[in-house]
Amino acid sequence: MTIHFYGIPNCDTVKKARKWLDAKGLDYTFHDYKKEGADAGKVTSWIGDKGVDVVLNKRGTTFRKLSDAEKEQTADKAKAAQLLVQNPSMIKRPIVECADGILVGFKEDEWSAKLL
Numbered sequence: 346m347t348i349h350f351y352g353i354p355n356c357d358t359v360k361k362a363r364k365w366l367d368a369k370g371l372d373y374t375f376h377d378y379k380k381e382g383a384d385a386g387k388v389t390s391w392i393g394d395k396g397v398d399v400v401l402n403k404r405g406t407t408f409r410k411l412s413d414a415e416k417e418q419t420a421d422k423a424k425a426a427q428l429l430v431q432n433p434s435m436i437k438r439p440i441v442e443c444a445d446g447i448l449v450g451f452k453e454d455e456w457s458a459k460l461l
Contacts, residue, residue, distance in 0.1 A: 392425060
């Protein structure tokens, strides 16, 4: 099974999730948003699958710094995807693509059910 892992290396949740994958002996490819950016097609697909409210990290400083007008744009899926591509720090981390779909955020029980 191929696991594609998307995130930012210095994020504590990403570190915890990578440590979990390594402990379980699961191979994965890591995509660093800071270095490689966020792919518009993938972000649009994630939003289509999980919804904006799941994929968008509203708790982070990047989102909180947006103007009210920009925050309102997140109600529109296409505009939300554009904002996330422009500001990958606003994508909830990590996102993992695997054979059974995608996982957003790190919840050990969910990950065990899908990846083990």
